[in-house]
Amino acid sequence: MAMQPQLAQLVATAQQEALAVTSRAELEAFKARVVGPNGSLTAVMKGMATLSKEERPVVGKLINEAKKSVEELLAALLLKVEDAEIAAALGTPWDATLTGPDAPAGSLHPLTRTRERILASFRKLGFTVAEGPEIETEWHCFDALNTPADHPARDMQDTLYLPKAFRSADAPRKGDEALVLRTHTSSVQVRTMLSRKPPFRIVAPGRCFRRDAVDATHSANFHQVEGLWIDRNVTLADLRGVLDFFVKETFGPDAEIRLRPSFFPFTEPSFEMDLRSPNLGRLSNRWLEIMGCGLVDPKVLELCGLDPNEFSGLAFGLGLERIAMLVHGIDDIRHFYNNDLRFLRQFA
Numbered sequence: 305m306a307m308q309p310q311l312a313q314l315v316a317t318a319q320q321e322a323l324a325v326t327s328r329a330e331l332e333a334f335k336a337r338v339v340g341p342n343g344s345l346t347a348v349m350k351g352m353a354t355l356s357k358e359e360r361p362v363v364g365k366l367i368n369e370a371k372k373s374v375e376e377l378l379a380a381l382l383l384k385v386e387d388a389e390i391a392a393a394l395g396t397p398w399d400a401t402l403t404g405p406d407a408p409a410g411s412l413h414p415l416t417r418t419r420e421r422i423l424a425s426f427r428k429l430g431f432t433v434a435e436g437p438e439i440e441t442e443w444h445c446f447d448a449l450n451t452p453a454d455h456p457a458r459d460m461q462d463t464l465y466l467p468k469a470f471r472s473a474d475a476p477r478k479g480d481e482a483l484v485l486r487t488h489t490s491s492v493q494v495r496t497m498l499s500r501k502p503p504f505r506i507v508a509p510g511r512c513f514r515r516d517a518v519d520a521t522h523s524a525n526f527h528q529v530e531g532l533w534i535d536r537n538v539t540l541a542d543l544r545g546v547l548d549f550f551v552k553e554t555f556g557p558d559a560e561i562r563l564r565p566s567f568f569p570f571t572e573p574s575f576e577m578d579l580r581s582p583n584l585g586r587l588s589n590r591w592l593e594i595m596g597c598g599l600v601d602p603k604v605l606e607l608c609g610l611d612p613n614e615f616s617g618l619a620f621g622l623g624l625e626r627i628a629m630l631v632h633g634i635d636d637i638r639h640f641y642n643n644d645l646r647f648l649r650q651f652a
């Protein structure tokens with residue numbers, strides 16, 4: 305049984321030499337020295353032939369054990385070498401969060417930029433941002449805004465109703481009322497008055513839907529920014545001041561506003577606000593209608609649970625696309641929705 309110390313020595317030597325292996329080439333050379341055709345372990349295995357019948361199974365077992373140790377050693381070395389190769393390929397230090405060199409820089413959509421700019425202007429006046437659902441109850445969209453089912457003003461917006469199956473749980477409603485895709489963000493006025501205690505000032509940006517035929521200035525899906533300020537003694541002077549500030553922030557110090565009498569069921573008095581500015585290209589120095597506004601109708605305050613003898617308010621609603629088109633000189637509303645990079649890149 306002189307084989308046993310010889311094999312133990314062989315394995316120990318291999319383990320010792322393995323420490324020096326750091327590359328794939330060194331690993332291959334090491335492997336050849338042990339298990340290659342002229343390897344140390346191979347030599348021992350060849351020696352089996354000279355053994356007696358009785359010795360063979362005992363020595364065979366010892367050889368197998370030595371072989372197993374060597375194989376484990378080789379497997380561990382391979383992992384070590386591969387790890388070293390990966391680390392070398394990545395280089396150190398390595399930041400896994402770095403952007404790839406070819407990633408193109410995106411940019412905000414012009415409507416997003418315009419919205420953020422508008423909201424920033426109103427924030428300066430103490431307005432905070434509020435939101436409401438796009439799927440709205442008929443009551444929040446119309447009735448609470450003093451526009452009952454038989455009101456002629458409702459025709460213009462009597463529009464996209466949803467079948468019962470679409471009713472969402474998060475739009476609280478009274479009874480078995482219909483749901484609509486909101487036609488204006490004025491429904492957020494209602495939700496804010498119902499859920500907050502005055503005084504407050506909010507601006508509510510959001511998507512609206514109407515069954516408008518699509519052309520250069522109309523889209524069935526568009527965006528508005530609503531404004532509502534409820535307090536004691538809010539007056540027309542406040543309305544004018546707020547809107548004048550907004551227009552000068554957006555169109556420059558030379559922009560002027562004009563309030564022209566109009567009608568909305570939820571404001572009294574009601575106005576269209578016109579804008580005139582010397583730097584609007586071919587639209588310069590002309591009165592352009594850009595939003596509806598007025599003082600909140602006492603009936604609406606009442607429907608929304610506020611005492612009209614204590615509180616008053618101002619409200620306005622503007623079309624985001626309209627403002628973005630004027631600011632950037634865009635002549636067709638459809639450009640906003642086509643995802644044409646030649647258009648979008650101009651705002652990067």
Ligand code: PHE
Nearest residue numbers: 488490568596597619620621
């Ligand atoms: N909701 C109106 C519209 O969409 C605009 C508006 C808002 C008018 C607030 C007055 C007050 O046309």
